[in-house]
Amino acid sequence: MRLVKFNPLVFLVSGTVLFTVLVSSPILALFMMSFKSSGGVWQHLIDTVLFKYISNTILLMLGVALVSFFIAIVPAWLVSNYYFPLSKILDWALILPAACPAYLVAYAYTDVLEYAGVVQKAIRHFFDFNSPGEYYFPEIRSIWGAIFVMSLVLYPYIYVLARTAFRTAPASLYETAVLYKKSVFINVGLPLASPAIFAGLALVCMEVVSDFGTVEYFSLETLTLGIFNVWIGMNSITSAAQLSVVTFIFIITLLLVEIRSRAASKYYDTSRGQSHTLVEKLNGKVIIFAILICFLPPLLGFFIPVSILLSNSLHAFQYEPFANFLLPFLNTIVVSAACAILVVFFSFFVVSCSKETRLSWVSGLVSLSATGYAFPGTMLAIGVVLSVGQADRLIIYLNSFIHFIPEGFYLGGTFAVLLFAYVVRFQAIGFGAVSSGIQKIAPNLLSVSRCLGKSYMGTSKDVTLPLLRPYLLAGGLLVFVDTMKELPMTLLLRPFNFETLATQAYQYAHSELMAEASIPALLIIASGLIPVIFLNNFLRKI
Numbered sequence: 080m081r082l083v084k085f086n087p088l089v090f091l092v093s094g095t096v097l098f099t100v101l102v103s104s105p106i107l108a109l110f111m112m113s114f115k116s117s118g119g120v121w122q123h124l125i126d127t128v129l130f131k132y133i134s135n136t137i138l139l140m141l142g143v144a145l146v147s148f149f150i151a152i153v154p155a156w157l158v159s160n161y162y163f164p165l166s167k168i169l170d171w172a173l174i175l176p177a178a179c180p181a182y183l184v185a186y187a188y189t190d191v192l193e194y195a196g197v198v199q200k201a202i203r204h205f206f207d208f209n210s211p212g213e214y215y216f217p218e219i220r221s222i223w224g225a226i227f228v229m230s231l232v233l234y235p236y237i238y239v240l241a242r243t244a245f246r247t248a249p250a251s252l253y254e255t256a257v258l259y260k261k262s263v264f265i266n267v268g269l270p271l272a273s274p275a276i277f278a279g280l281a282l283v284c285m286e287v288v289s290d291f292g293t294v295e296y297f298s299l300e301t302l303t304l305g306i307f308n309v310w311i312g313m314n315s316i317t318s319a320a321q322l323s324v325v326t327f328i329f330i331i332t333l334l335l336v337e338i339r340s341r342a343a344s345k346y347y348d349t350s351r352g353q354s355h356t357l358v359e360k361l362n363g364k365v366i367i368f369a370i371l372i373c374f375l376p377p378l379l380g381f382f383i384p385v386s387i388l389l390s391n392s393l394h395a396f397q398y399e400p401f402a403n404f405l406l407p408f409l410n411t412i413v414v415s416a417a418c419a420i421l422v423v424f425f426s427f428f429v430v431s432c433s434k435e436t437r438l439s440w441v442s443g444l445v446s447l448s449a450t451g452y453a454f455p456g457t458m459l460a461i462g463v464v465l466s467v468g469q470a471d472r473l474i475i476y477l478n479s480f481i482h483f484i485p486e487g488f489y490l491g492g493t494f495a496v497l498l499f500a501y502v503v504r505f506q507a508i509g510f511g512a513v514s515s516g517i518q519k520i521a522p523n524l525l526s527v528s529r530c531l532g533k534s535y536m537g538t539s540k541d542v543t544l545p546l547l548r549p550y551l552l553a554g555g556l557l558v559f560v561d562t563m564k565e566l567p568m569t570l571l572l573r574p575f576n577f578e579t580l581a582t583q584a585y586q587y588a589h590s591e592l593m594a595e596a597s598i599p600a601l602l603i604i605a606s607g608l609i610p611v612i613f614l615n616n617f618l619r620k621i
Contacts, residue, residue, distance in 0.1 A: 091432040095441060098425060099448040102503045105462025106454070112320040112465055120318040124309070132305040132322070136329065139222055139229075139294075139301060140287045146230035147283050151237035152276070154373040156264055159245035161369065163361040169373040170242075171612075176380030177235035178607030180564045180581075182292025183600040185228045186588045187384035189296070190391065192219040220297045229293060231380030233286055237279030244272035277336075284333050288326060289455035291567040292585060302326045306457045307567065316461060323458040330453050385604060391597035399595050407578040408602060414494075414579065415562040418501040419555040425502065426509030426554065427547070430517055445510070452507035456567035463500045463572060467491050497572045504568065505558045512554025516547045556610035563606055 157163075158170040176184075191197050199216055208214050218224065248271045256267045269276075294301045302325060310319035361369055425448075433445045451459060471489050490496055544551075566581045573582065580599035587596035 088436060091435060092441060095429045095432045095444055098429060099444045102448050102451060102506055104466040105459055105503055108465035108469065109320050109323055109458065109462035112317055113324045115317050117315055117318040117321060120309070120313060120315040121321050124318060124322070128300060128305065131300050132302045135222060135299055136288060136301045139225055139299070140284050142226035143229045143233060143287045144280050144283055146226060147234040147237055148280065150230065150376045151234040152241055154376060155238050155241040156245055156268060157369050157373055159242050160358060161361050162358045163366045163369050165370055169370070172377040173238055173373060174235050174611055175377050176232045178611045179232050179381060179384060179604050180292065181229045181232045181290055182296060182566065183584065183603065184232055184380065184384045185293045185296050186593065186596055186600065187387040188228060189219050190593045191387055222299055225293055225297050225299055229287060229290065231376065233283045234376060236282040237276060240275040240279040241272050244275035248272070281333050281336070285330060285453060288329050291457055296588065302329065303455045303457050306461065310461060319461050323461060326455060326458055334453065388597040388601050391594045392601060394594045395598050404598050407580050407583040407599060410577060411563050411579040414498065415559045417498055418505060418562045419559040421498070421502050422505050422509035422558045423551050423555045425506065426513040427551065430510065430513045434517055449507040449510035451503040452505065456504065456565060457571065459500060459504055460568045460571040463496065463503065464491070467496050492574055494574055497569065497574070500568050500572050501562050501565065505561055508557045508561065509554040512550045512557070513547060516550030553613065556613055560607045560610050563603055
């Protein structure tokens, strides 16, 4: 009998195709469901709240993008091109709000700024006011409050990319602007950094569209909250799928605008040895303004909310024993670590396949498998429920012929489905990290390994993996923390009696138990600091 020789390329391509089909099935199921009849619910949405969902989403998106732009660009320019006292410390501090999920900052600010909070209590006591009608104070639970909160935690997306662009711009172009007495910032810095800035703005806008925790806590009727309300409140998964398609149009529009903006903003540097600008030292009173401009965003986006949560946490254990926080913490660590390992493994597998085969259709499939991050968590949750439901029906049908599983077994509502949903959403992070790393590996290193008699597996083990270790670690850390912060998918897909830190903080805050909510909130923020610091170091070395 002739044995078939194992072909690693066939295994790679087959595995990549299967993986892409699996992670794309929720999106496909979602669009298929949207073509079904909603029994009049969709028409009811059009007649009542759909316009409000769309207008609120656009207003929130534009407001956060505008505020984030202004509070990110000027500090990025200052720390990139000038030296002043505390500039290096402030450069680090400016990225700290990236560790804070927007909904946790919303919990903190609402606790102190609402009518019963310490700020308004102090105002009433100091001015002897007896009712809210005697004075005006901005309502934090409003669309303007959401813009304020979300801008404070999302501006690092723009700041990091703009700072990198400013630092890597050719010094010769800056010097030319000085010779012609033009504004270096307006005439050179901003145009050169515009591709990076547009990329950061696109990320900010997609995060706003995807946000659930903040808009739900502030009771803002956006598309993401509408999907949740229509599905859970009106029990119409078809209408929720149709509303998801509207949200998908928003996301695709953002991506197209970002791609076109970058395509129209290219420049080429033909100079040599001048890849970064010289740093100028500030003097006099300008130093004070520079420090204030750079310190205000992290003060409002990190230090104040964390201080509020720390203050609240001092009273948490008076009402809840420590054991009540331990199990959600362990659940979060387990599910986040499992997701990070799976995403890093699958990312390495499919990117290696694309690199090894060098086939355009395989590269297309690999890119398609990483599109889940562009979709809101509520939207993906619907797709996962639909695709897993189809899988359960198929298992029941096959089990009627071949009894290969116990009766009454369902995938839906299990830990495996939650993990699958996380992989679908966060696969893009691992893919981006591995892709950026593998592009920096010189092809001759892989060729030499193969010429020395190493197989594909041997080359991957001895050459590719060691060189990719920093990128795998960066991708894994990002996936780990994003999984810890993920709220809507966990709320909708978790098994019964399964709590994570995100859902526990949400449940406590929803019940106005802010002291108890502060413990899981602080744990999430503390875990988020690890990849933020690591990636900041990493970006400086690239």
